[in-house]
Amino acid sequence: MDWVDRIEVAAARIAPHIVETPVMRSSxxxxxxxxxxxxxQHTGSFKTRGAFNTLxxxxxxxxxxxxxxxxxxxxxxxHAAQQLGHRARIFVPEMAGxxxxxxxxxxxxxxxxxxxxxxxxxxxxEREAAESGAMQIHAxxxxxxxxxxxTLMREWEAQGLEADTVLIAVGGGGLIAxxxxxxxxxxxxxxxxxxxxxxxxxxxxxxxxxxxxxSGVAANALGARRIGRICFDLACRIGTDVVLVSDGAIIEAQxxxxxxxxxxxxxxxxxxxxxxxxxxxxxxxxERVAVLVCGGNIAPDxxxxxx
Numbered sequence: 001m002d003w004v005d006r007i008e009v010a011a012a013r014i015a016p017h018i019v020e021t022p023v024m025r026s027s028x029x030x031x032x033x034x035x036x037x038x039x040x041q042h043t044g045s046f047k048t049r050g051a052f053n054t055l056x057x058x059x060x061x062x063x064x065x066x067x068x069x070x071x072x073x074x075x076x077x078x079h080a081a082q083q084l085g086h087r088a089r090i091f092v093p094e095m096a097g098x099x100x101x102x103x104x105x106x107x108x109x110x111x112x113x114x115x116x117x118x119x120x121x122x123x124x125x126e127r128e129a130a131e132s133g134a135m136q137i138h139a140x141x142x143x144x145x146x147x148x149x150x151t152l153m154r155e156w157e158a159q160g161l162e163a164d165t166v167l168i169a170v171g172g173g174g175l176i177a178x179x180x181x182x183x184x185x186x187x188x189x190x191x192x193x194x195x196x197x198x199x200x201x202x203x204x205x206x207x208x209x210x211x212x213x214x215s216g217v218a219a220n221a222l223g224a225r226r227i228g229r230i231c232f233d234l235a236c237r238i239g240t241d242v243v244l245v246s247d248g249a250i251i252e253a254q255x256x257x258x259x260x261x262x263x264x265x266x267x268x269x270x271x272x273x274x275x276x277x278x279x280x281x282x283x284x285x286x287e288r289v290a291v292l293v294c295g296g297n298i299a300p301d302x303x304x305x306x307x
Contacts, residue, residue, distance in 0.1 A: 003181035006143070007150035014052040014148060017083065018042060021152075023159050028260035029277055033289050034163050036156050039269050039296030043103060045221075046152050046175055046294050047076035047139075052084075053148030054137050060086050063134040067091070068125035070118045070171070070220045071100025072268075072295055073139040078109035089128060091121040095220045100297050117214055119225045140174030141228030149178030152292075157182075163290035167192055167281060169271035170200050170242075172224035173231025175294060180234040191235065191242040192275040194218050194250065199227040200235060201242045208232075217247045221268030221295055245271060249278035257293065269295035 001009070021038045042048045051073070055065065064087025067077040074090040081088035088109040092101060093116050104111050114121045118139075129136040138145060152175070153166075165188040168176045179189050191200050196216035203209045209232050214223035234240075250267045253274035257263040272291045275281040283289050 003147075003150065006147045007154055007178070007182050010053045010057075010144075010147040011151040011154055013056050014049060014151065017052045017080070018048055020155060023156065023161070024261070026261065029256060029273065031276075031283070031289070033276070033291055034161060035291050035293055036152070037263065038152060038292060038294050039263070039265050043072070043075040043079045044296040045072040045076065046149055047073045048079060049151050050145035050148030050174060051076040051080040051137065053151075054142070054144040055080050055084055055086065057144050058135060060135055061133055063132045064088055065137055066125050066129045066132070066134040067137045067139065068118065068122035069096070069139055070223055071096035071104075072221055072297060074109075075100060075103045075107070075297070077137050078104050078107035081109065082107045087134075089134065091125040091128070093117045093121050093220075095223070097220055100220065103297060117219070117225070118223055140172030140177070140224065141230055143230070145174050146177045146181060146230050149175045150182040151178070153179040153182040156290075161290060163288045164188060165190060165283060165287055166290045166292060167272040167275050168292045169193070169218075169222060169268055169294055170227075170231075171197070171222035171268070173200060173228040175292075176240070177228065177231040177234050180231075180238055180240065185238055189238075189240055190275070190281055191240055192272045192281070193242060193244055194222055194271065195244045195246055197223045198242075198244055199224050200231065201244060203227045203232050204235065204242060217250055218267040218271055221266060222271065243275050243280040245274040245278055245280050249274040249280070253277050263293065264296060264298055265293055266295045266298045269293050
C-alpha cells in the first residue's frame with residue numbers, strides 16, 4: 001500500500017481512541033487564516049495519533065513498550081499503553097519540564113528523567129529495549145508513527161480545509177512527514193523551525209540528515225538533534241520550503257493565541273503561527289493560509305502566555 005492507503009487504514013484503526021480536534025477561522029493575526037487546534041487532543045498533542053496506531057498495529061511483547069521523548073511523545077505512548085493495557089517505560093530529558101513530566105507520571109508509566117537532551121534519553125531507551133525485549137516506539141522516524149500523524153491532515157481536509165498553504169512546526173519531522181505523505185503536492189506545506197533547533201533546515205542545506213545543536217524556548221518539543229529519514233526523504237521529493245523563527249517570535253505568537261482566542265499553548269504549539277506573524281513566511285495577497293496549532297503542554301505557571 002502507498003502512504004495514502006496506509007493513512008486511511010490508520011485513521012480507521014485509531015478512530016475510537018482519539019479526539020476529532022476542532023478547526024476555526026481567525027482574522028486576529030493580520031490576515032484571515034484557518035487553524036486546527038490539535039492541542040485539544042488527548043495528552044495535549046498530535047502524538048497520541050501515532051502512539052495508538054503503533055500499538056494497535058503491533059504485537060506488543062509482554063515486556064511492554066519503551067519510548068524516548070522530549071515530553072509529548074512520552075505522554076502519548078504512556079496514555080495509549082495505559083488505555084490498551086500494556087506496560088510502558090518512558091525516558092525524557094530534564095528539559096522536558098515539570099508539566100510534561102507530571103503528565104506522564106499521571107498515566108502510571110515507569111518514568112526515567114535523564115540529564116541532557118532528547119538524544120540522551122533515546123540512547124537509554126534503546127538500551128532498555130535491547131535488554132528487556134520491550135518494543136521501542138520511535139517519536140518520529142517510524143512508518144506507523146508517520147501514518148498515525150498523517151491522520152491529522154486527512155481529518156482536517158474532511159473538515160473542509162480550503163487553504164493553499166499549511167504552516168507546520170517541525171522537530172524530528174513525524175508530523176510534517178505525515179502531512180506530506182497524505183497531501184503529496186496537492187497543497188503547499190511550509191516547515192517552520194526555531195532558529196536554535198533546525199534539524200530539517202540543516203539537513204536540506206547539507207543534502208543529508210546531520211546533527212545540530214538544540215536550544216531555545218521550544219526545544220523540549222522541537223529539539224531533535226537530527227531530522228528523521230522519512231521526513232527528509234519526503235521533503236526532498238516534494239520540495240518542502242523551510243522558514244526559521246526566533247524565540248521572541250514564538251513567544252509573541254504564544255501570547256497572541258491566548259489574547260485573541262484564549263488558546264493556551266506551549267511554545268512549539270505557537271511556532272507555526274510565529275512564521276506568519278513575524279514575516280518569516282510572507283504569503284501572496286490571494287494565498288489562503290492555514291496554521292496547525294500542535295501542542296498545549298505549557299508549564300504549570302504560564303506567565304508568558306497570560307501577559
